[in-house]
Amino acid sequence: GQNIDQxxxxxxxxxxxxxxxxxxxxxxxxxxFWYQQHAAExxxxxxxxxxxxxxxxxxxxxxxxxxxxxSYLLLKELxxxxxxxxxxxxxxxxxxxxxxxxxxxxxxSVIP
Amino acid sequence: SQTIxxxxxxxxxxxxxxxxxxxxxEGTSNPNLYWYRQAAGxxxxxxxxxxxxxxISSEVPQNLSASRPQDRQFILSSKKLLLSDSxxxxxxxxxxxxxxxxxxxxxxxxxxxxx
Numbered sequence: 001g002q003n004i005d006q007x008x009x010x011x012x013x014x015x016x017x018x019x020x021x022x023x024x025x026x027x028x029x030x031x032x033f034w035y036q037q038h039a040a041e042x043x044x045x046x047x048x049x050x051x052x053x054x055x056x057x058x059x060x061x062x063x064x065x066x067x068x069x070x071s072y073l074l075l076k077e078l079x080x081x082x083x084x085x086x087x088x089x090x091x092x093x094x095x096x097x098x099x100x101x102x103x104x105x106x107x108x109s110v111i112p
Numbered sequence: 113s114q115t116i117x118x119x120x121x122x123x124x125x126x127x128x129x130x131x132x133x134x135x136x137x138e139g140t141s142n143p144n145l146y147w148y149r150q151a152a153g154x155x156x157x158x159x160x161x162x163x164x165x166x167x168i169s170s171e172v173p174q175n176l177s178a179s180r181p182q183d184r185q186f187i188l189s190s191k192k193l194l195l196s197d198s199x200x201x202x203x204x205x206x207x208x209x210x211x212x213x214x215x216x217x218x219x220x221x222x223x224x225x226x227x
Contacts, residue, residue: 004155031214032217040200040219040223041220042202042218042219042220043156043219044218045215045216045217045219048214048215086139087155087156089156091138096143098214098216099146099158099161100158100207100216101158101172102148102155102156102157104153104154104155104157105155
C-alpha cells in the first residue's frame with residue numbers, strides 16, 4: 001500500500017521562503033506530484049519528480065530523494081495568493097499505472 | 113485544448129436519496145478517467161478509475177458506483193446516500209499521449225452535502 005505524510009498546517013510571511021515536506025512509504029514508485037488547491041477549488045498541477053534531485057519552475061521548486069522516500073516543495077518570494085493547500089501525491093507501481101495516492105495536504109497561510 | 117466539466121457544482125440531498133454526478137471531457141480521446149472524494153479533514157481519496165468505455169475499477173468498497181457509457185463521459189451514482197457521502201467530488205483525466213508529466217487534470221468539482 002501507499003502511506004503519505006505531510007504537515008497539516010504551516011504559516012509563513014509574505015516575501016519569505018517556505019519548505020513543505022512530504023514523506024512516503026510505498027510498495028512501488030513511479031513519480032511524485034505536487035498540486036496546489038485553493039479553498040473550494042480543484043487541485044492544479046505544480047510539479048513532478050521521478051528522478052532524484054531538484055526541479056525548479058519559477059518561484060516553486062520540488063526536490064526528491066527516492067532512497068529516503070522524501071520530497072519537499074519550496075516556495076520562494078511568498079505572495080498572499082500562495083495561501084492554499086499543497087497536496088503531495090505518489091504515482092502507483094507498474095508502468096501502466098496512472099493512479100495517484102494523495103496525502104492529506106498542507107494548508108499554508110501567508111501573512112503580511 | 114482539453115476541458116473537463118462536472119455538474120452540478122453543488123448539491124444538497126437527503127439521506128437515502130439517489131445520486132448521479134456527471135463528468136465529461138472535451139478535446140481528448142480515450143482518456144483515463146478518475147473519481148475522487150475529498151471529505152472534510154481528509155485527503156483526496158480515489159474512488160473509481162476507468163481506462164475505457166465500460167471498464168471500471170473500484171478502489172474503495174462503498175455504496176457508490178461508476179459507469180462510463182461513452183469515451184468522454186464518466187458518471188458517479190448511488191442508490192441511497194449516507195451522511196458519510198458528503199464531500200467534494202472531483203473528476204480527473206489523464207490523456208493518452210501529450211501530457212507532459214502524466215499528471216491528472218481535475219474538473220471544477222461537485223460539493224455534495226447529505227442531510
